Amino acid sequence: MTQTTYLQAITTTLAEAMRADPSVLVLGEDVAEGGPWGATAGLVDEFGPERVRNTPISEAAICGVAIGLAQSGLRPVVEIMFVDFLTLALDQLVNQAAKAHFMSGGQLRVPLVLRTQGGAGQRGGAQHSQSLEAWLTHVPGLKVAMPSTAADAGDLLAAAIADPNPVVLVENKTLYFRREDVREAEPAGLGRARVVRPGRDATVVALSRLVPEALAAADELAADGIEVEVVDPRTLVPLDLETIVGSVARTHRLVVAHEAVRSGGFGAELAAVVQEAALDELDAPVARVGAPFTPVPFSPTLEDAYLPGRAEVVAAVRAVVGG
Amino acid sequence: MWRIRAFEERVGELTRANEVHGLVHLSVGQEAVAAGVCGLLRADDPVYSNHRAHGHALAKGAPMERVMAELMGRADGVCRGLGGSMHLVDADHGFLGATGVVGGNVPLALGSALAGRLLGRDSVAVVFFGDGAVQGGIFVESVNLAALWRLPVILVCENNGFAEFTPRSAHTNVERVSEVVAPYGFERETVDGNDVAAVREACSRFVEAARGGEGPFLLECLTHRLGGHYEGDPERYRQALAAEEWQELDPILRLQRRLGVDGAELEQAAREEVEAAVRFARESAFPTTELAGDLVYAS
Numbered sequence: 001m002t003q004t005t006y007l008q009a010i011t012t013t014l015a016e017a018m019r020a021d022p023s024v025l026v027l028g029e030d031v032a033e034g035g036p037w038g039a040t041a042g043l044v045d046e047f048g049p050e051r052v053r054n055t056p057i058s059e060a061a062i063c064g065v066a067i068g069l070a071q072s073g074l075r076p077v078v079e080i081m082f083v084d085f086l087t088l089a090l091d092q093l094v095n096q097a098a099k100a101h102f103m104s105g106g107q108l109r110v111p112l113v114l115r116t117q118g119g120a121g122q123r124g125g126a127q128h129s130q131s132l133e134a135w136l137t138h139v140p141g142l143k144v145a146m147p148s149t150a151a152d153a154g155d156l157l158a159a160a161i162a163d164p165n166p167v168v169l170v171e172n173k174t175l176y177f178r179r180e181d182v183r184e185a186e187p188a189g190l191g192r193a194r195v196v197r198p199g200r201d202a203t204v205v206a207l208s209r210l211v212p213e214a215l216a217a218a219d220e221l222a223a224d225g226i227e228v229e230v231v232d233p234r235t236l237v238p239l240d241l242e243t244i245v246g247s248v249a250r251t252h253r254l255v256v257a258h259e260a261v262r263s264g265g266f267g268a269e270l271a272a273v274v275q276e277a278a279l280d281e282l283d284a285p286v287a288r289v290g291a292p293f294t295p296v297p298f299s300p301t302l303e304d305a306y307l308p309g310r311a312e313v314v315a316a317v318r319a320v321v322g323g
Numbered sequence: 324m325w326r327i328r329a330f331e332e333r334v335g336e337l338t339r340a341n342e343v344h345g346l347v348h349l350s351v352g353q354e355a356v357a358a359g360v361c362g363l364l365r366a367d368d369p370v371y372s373n374h375r376a377h378g379h380a381l382a383k384g385a386p387m388e389r390v391m392a393e394l395m396g397r398a399d400g401v402c403r404g405l406g407g408s409m410h411l412v413d414a415d416h417g418f419l420g421a422t423g424v425v426g427g428n429v430p431l432a433l434g435s436a437l438a439g440r441l442l443g444r445d446s447v448a449v450v451f452f453g454d455g456a457v458q459g460g461i462f463v464e465s466v467n468l469a470a471l472w473r474l475p476v477i478l479v480c481e482n483n484g485f486a487e488f489t490p491r492s493a494h495t496n497v498e499r500v501s502e503v504v505a506p507y508g509f510e511r512e513t514v515d516g517n518d519v520a521a522v523r524e525a526c527s528r529f530v531e532a533a534r535g536g537e538g539p540f541l542l543e544c545l546t547h548r549l550g551g552h553y554e555g556d557p558e559r560y561r562q563a564l565a566a567e568e569w570q571e572l573d574p575i576l577r578l579q580r581r582l583g584v585d586g587a588e589l590e591q592a593a594r595e596e597v598e599a600a601v602r603f604a605r606e607s608a609f610p611t612t613e614l615a616g617d618l619v620y621a622s
Contacts, residue, residue, distance in 0.1 A: 025441070050441065056471070061430045061464035068434020071419055072369060073442060076434075091461070095424050096431060101621045104412035104420065105403030109621045140619045164621040 006147070007176040009154035010039045010115070014077065017161045018047050021075065024161060027053040027062060028079030035079060037176050039115070059085050063092035063114065067166075070112040071100065075161055083118035083170060084130050097166040098141030113160045117171040119209055119259055120307055126295035129303075131260035133170045133207070137236045137269065143167040143190055144236045148211035150180045152234055155188035163190060172208045193240035195247060199227035202253035202317045205244055205270055206230060210257040210289070210308065217313035228317055236266055244270070245278045252283040253320040257313050262290025287316040324354040324519065324575045325586065325593035327378040330387060333597045334377065334394060338554040342605075343394045346423075347408050350378040352517070352549030355574035356481050357382040359522030360449060360542070363530045369419045369435035371428045371450040374409040375481075375548075376421030379451050384416035387596055388603035397607035404610040405618060426456035429465040429478070436469075436476035440536065447533040448476040455486030457500050469539035470507035477529050478504075478541045481516060483548040488560045501543045509539050516544025517574040520581070547572050 004012075018024045025047075026040055032054045034041030044052040055062045059080055066076040080086050086093070093114065100108040120129035136144045143165055147153040153171065160167035167190065188194065196211060197218055206214035211232045218228035231247050233239060248254050254274055256267035271286040289312045297303050331351045337343040350357065353375070361382035364370065372379040380390055385401055393400025394408050401413045409423035419435060422428040432450035439446040456462055457480065469476055480500045484491050497503050501511040510529070514521045522544055529540040549569065551558045570576060579586040 056464070056467060058464035058468060060461050061433070061468050064428070064430025064461065064465070065434040065437065065468065068369075068419075068431035068436075068448075069438045070434070071431065072435040072438035074438050091424055091427055092430070096422065096427055099410075100412075100420065102615075102618045103402060103406040103410040104414065105401070105405050106618050106621070107402070107412050107414040108419065143620075 001181040003179045004150050004182050005177055005179055006150040006153045006171070007037055007039055009150040010157055010171070011041060011043070013154040013157045014040065014043060015046065017158060018043065018051060023073065024075045024077065025051040025053065025069070026077045026079065027055055027066060029055055029057055029081055031079055036081060037173070040079065059088035060092050063089035064096065066112050067092060067097045067100070067110055070110045071108050075111050077113040077115060077161060080114060080116040082128050083116045083132050084127050086116055086132065093142065093166070093168070094139050098139045101165070102141055109164045110166045111164045112166040113157070114166065114168045115157070115171065116168065117173045119172040119174055120296045120303055121174045123298060123300060123303060125298040129296040131258065131291070133236060134260060134264060134266045136168050137266055141166065142237065144170065145190060145234060146170045146208045146236060147234060148172070148175065148208050148232050150178075151183050151185065152188045156190065156234060159188065159190045170208070174209055188234055190235045191238040191240055192235065193231055193233045193243035195229060195243065196232050197228070197230040199229035199251065201227045201251055202255060202321050203229045203231055203244070203247040203251045204255045204257055204313060204317065206232060206313070207236070207258040207266065209259055210313070213309040214257055214313050216310040217317065220310065220314055221317055226317060226321055239273070241273055241277060245274060248274055248278055249281045252281055254282065255287045255289060255313065255316045255320055257289035257308065257316070259308060260290055261293055262288050263293050265290045284320040284322065287320050289313055289316050324358045324578070325589045326387065326596060327354040327357060327381055328575060329590065329593035329597045330381060330391070330600070331377060333601065335550070335554050337395075337601070343408070344396050345407050347394070347554040348375040348552065349550050349554055350375050350548070352573070353481055353483060353546045354378055355519035355522055356451070356479065356516050356544045356546055359519045360479055360526050362523065363527050364417070364447065364449065366415070366417050367444070368446050369417050369432065369448045371419055371432045372411070372421040373425065373452050373456070374421065374423050375453070376409065376411050380411045380413060380418050380421070383413070383418045385411065385413035385418055388600040391600040392604035392607045395604045395607070396609060397604055398610045399603070399607035403614060405615065426452060426459040426461045429456065429462055430468070432476050433465055433469050433474050436474040436538065437472065440475060445534045447530055448474070449479060450476065451479045451481060453486065454480060454482040454484070454491050454500055455494070457503055458486070458494055466504050466507055470509050473538055475533040475536055475538040477526065477533060478539060480541065480543045481546055482543055483546050485548060485552070485561065487552045490561070499543065501541055504541050509541070511541040511543070513543040513545065516546035517572050517577060519574055519578055
């Protein structure tokens with residue numbers, strides 16, 4: 001079977017979208033050189049510097065220019081190199097992009113895609129390692145997706161480019177280079193979760209890097225006869241609550257798992273909406289896996305201890321199944 | 324200019340009567356900038372504005388009765404009652420929007436200018452902002468990028484000498500906004516913003532050049548906000564102009580003196596148009612509660 005990586009899927013999808021639609025263009029810091037990971041590598045050769053635009057290190061202006069482009073008929077795909085730097089563009093994203101359609105009474109559309117990446121594990125320290133997706137999910141008007149596989153990275157990017165709304169794709173730097181088989185599956189659309197692994201004893205709803213961690217946890221627990229169902233929402237806004245509640249209705253136990261700080265994380269929202277929708281289905285309190293309430297530490301030993309992963313998911317599942 | 328003046332004065336009354344809602348910033352005294360600039364533009368020229376937006380919207384062609392209805396929060400408002408005074412949009416006339424965040428939409432105008440170029444149009448993007456926006460980081464980022472990419476955009480600064488409640492001299496050592504952008508090497512000019520002919524003359528050169536693909540340009544219009552920062556502002560931070568001082572400054576009276584006309588007919592027609600707009604707005608229904616939920620996302 002052919003193999004690909006998360007990063008190759010992004011590059012390929014961008015090229016396909018730009019070939020299919022001349023209104024698609026890419027802009028960001030060093031995008032013509034491919035960016036630090038190579039997500040946009042080679043695009044400038046095919047599409048030229050007008051459509052693959054290098055920008056100064058001006059995150060707010062990059063985002064604002066993209067909003068103007070989007071409002072005027074183009075489909076910009078912006079790269080913000082680290083999600084940590086999205087703070088610099090939040091006025092543009094939150095006050096301008098997210099509200100333009102609404103505040104104009106539906107006159108304006110902002111078909112803007114903002115690609116960025118987050119996550120720790122590469123000793124980047126506290127300003128290059130964060131998981132800030134929960135902030136974005138709190139803003140009506142934005143859509144937010146977090147692909148965990150190469151296939152989803154490509155599919156969700158394609159769906160985001162086609163969408164008439166501002167969509168933020170939060171990629172994960174530690175997933176970029178994993179090799180995966182190209183699977184022949186129905187393309188992921190925005191707002192559709194995936195049951196990654198079926199199981200009867202507990203549901204783990206995991207985001208981004210925690211999806212492979214949850215799968216590893218499921219393997220470990222299966223050896224003890226505990227069958228875990230792993231669900232990847234893939235899109236946080238809009239959320240496919242139906243698939244998640246459907247899984248909980250089968251397993252009656254729920255663990256939510258993400259790398260972001262547990263307090264105020266998206267897992268809290270997941271726990272809340274599941275209990276609102278299906279409290280009667282739950283046989284145990286919802287357990288949350290997330291990082292402790294500290295900035296991401298730099299020292300390798302501290303960062304490794306900080307990062308939630310397989311072991312934390314295993315412990316949480318054991319707790320909810322009463323093992 | 325009389326249309327804007329009459330509209331703004333009536334909006335002030337309606338705000339005090341609680342018929343117009345929210346935070347309302349009037350542009351009485353600054354009409355020459357809106358009229359002088361927008362009078363040169365086509366409907367397909369994208370224009371962005373700030374929190375003091377009524378005059379810009381009207382000058383760009385937004386229907387007065389629908390702007391008034393918007394300020395009253397009605398379903399027939401230009402934004403169907405979801406925007407309000409600081410967030411006016413009238414896409415049909417290329418008024419792509421006001422923002423309540425000072426300086427926040429300057430880069431959007433750059434994006435619209437770039438879109439025009441990439442789509443092969445000869446449209447010109449314009450953004451209005453006050454001198455208070457110039458001290459924000461997004462202004463510097465935008466000026467740099469506009470100059471770097473030579474975008475066909477005209478940055479129009481309405482320098483009324485006050486950033487909200489504080490004189491410009493208390494916020495910066497640079498008196499003229501045109502000096503702030505000097506190192507970027509593009510054409511800029513400071514004009515008497517209460518002289519509509521001066522505004523129009525300077526801006527017409529910029530518009531013509533921008534239609535030919537040149538840019539950016541900065542037009543600094545020195546003007547005077549006759550009223551407070553917002554409607555109801557007690558204005559403890561500055562002295563009111565004496566009536567005779569205002570007579571000298573008033574952009575409408577100045578134009579009338581220059582042309583040797585008394586303007587009474589224009590004023591009368593403007594006030595009648597405003598009253599018709601008020602009637603239209605009062606008769607318009609409030610939006611249905613479903614509307615807000617329906618317009619969070621485009622489909």
